[in-house]
Amino acid sequence: MRIDILERLARQLRETIVGVSEDLELTADEAGVLELVDLVSGSSGLVFEQTLPASTNLAPLEVVFDGMIARSSGRHPPRILTEHGLRHIDDLLETCQDIGRHGTPVRIQMASGEYPPFYSWPSEVWTDGRPAPLYALPTLPLVLDSVTLRGAFPPELPPITDTEAGKWVIRFTGHVERLDNRKSEMRIRRDNKLKELNLSEEQFATVDGEDARWKRVLVTALSATPNWDGVVEVLRVVPATEDVEVEATPTNEAAQQIQPLLKRIADFADLPARWDSYSAEPIKIGAINAAKAFLVLAASELRARNMVMTLPFAAPVSRGSVQLEWENGDKYLEIELFGERWLDYMRSVDNDAAEGETNRDKALDLVVWFHQRGER
Structure with missing residues (x-):
């Protein structure tokens, strides 16, 4: 990935964090410092870490990503944000989309674990072409990695493609609420097209409590079409979950x-x-x-x-x-x-x-x- 693209994203991110920090009424000291701490895969990514004082209860970087996810998925943004902060978030989203229009698609997501995280919950900042993930980890590094989605899967769990219709096991993670079986609707975005799957009532296996945030969750779905010939990119289960990255394996x-x-x-x-x-x-x-x-x-x-x-x-x-x-x-x-x-x-x-x-x-x-x- 070109260094000028990384620099543009980093600059826009810093400006957005400053704007959101003003919404949170944080002083410069309370907002912490965003520093470059590592490189990913040579020059394909930069890792930033936001160091916060113990007195700061709300991390500006987390609010930025919450706002981006809300904006990109059509939900209401965090109430703590004013129009001033939302303008900064919209500017960062526009920067990502503009970079995508010029040949380097960018995807925004929060994640846990070591970077690049394999299990996460992304927003739908999609442009034509294959996305390059932009990550923010719980310790608040920001990572831009130019790997394709196929390369983002754990090596021990490679994606499997199959054109046969039937039963699938879809593994995903993210903050998963109780799923509403009365409206079991799933939408798959692949190659900029939406595919639908209908789920039966007993096809959800969730975990309770704090483990639900990052634990893998299993969904068995009956495919309505046989046209599964590529890596699945985004899963949305309506109405109770965020969009999450998936690995689909036909069974x-x-x-x-x-x-x-x-x-x-x-x-x-x-x-x-x-x-x-x-x-x-x-x-x-x-x-x-x-x-x-x-x-x-x-x-x-x-x-x-x-x-x-x-x-x-x-x-x-x-x-x-x-x-x-x-x-x-x-x-x-x-x-x-x-x-x-x-x-x-x-x-x-x-x-x-x-x-x-x-x-x-x-x-x-x-x-x-x-x-x-x-x-x-």
Whole structure:
């Protein structure tokens, strides 16, 4: 990316922060200092950090990006901003769009983690061509990175393209509110075109509490069209979420394969108390949903590695959980799901065994381990 473009963006950002700081009635000392602290990929990006005194409760850079996201998505901007501050934000948006019109598309987003962040919630500042992300991290660096969207995916989770219509698993992050199943509408922007997906009621798996902000959230959607031949860029679930970056992985064959097993697990909800004629608890809905989501994810993960999942044996457990068991010769894997974040495992090869608590990502690794030939 050309240095003059980076300098123009940096200059406009500084001017915008000054204008918004005036709206926040912050003195120059209270507004902190925006400094260049790093380069990204040679000269393809600049990283700025805004250092704030402890007495400053509201970061101007965060307000700037909140305002940009609101302006670009048609929502009301933060009430704390006056017309003075909004003019500065509009100037920064116009700068980004003008740079895009001249061949260097820019996308604005907030993110967490190390830069360049892989999981984030972007606004819709889109122009023709492929976007170059502009990032702001929680510690308030600003990053401009000229990588394409395909390059922004984590190396261990590459995007997969497929023209086959059917079931998809879409992984995304961002601040996710409870989704409204009564109006389950999804719009996909790809190559400046909107595509629509219709969602069924049980196709959302969200996480509660503070983890919801940056945790990956799973959505299984039924595609209305077969025309998925490129990397998906922006996902909007209306009405309750921000736009978020997505990775879409088709799971058509895998989903069809595991449908009978998913139905068997769903039927565990009908088991009454003491279903084992002793003291068994009813199977918790959270455990059932977690097991179903885990199986869809596992099938998708294995398909991405050109493997087909061996269907496990699924069984209810007297303490209200769901147990999945895989066995092949002397190789054995058992995963017990109590909910979205609570899993136990036991794996063994011959007389060598290990067990304990785990999380979903590590449990997925165990399923991959079981299906790999020669791995012990």
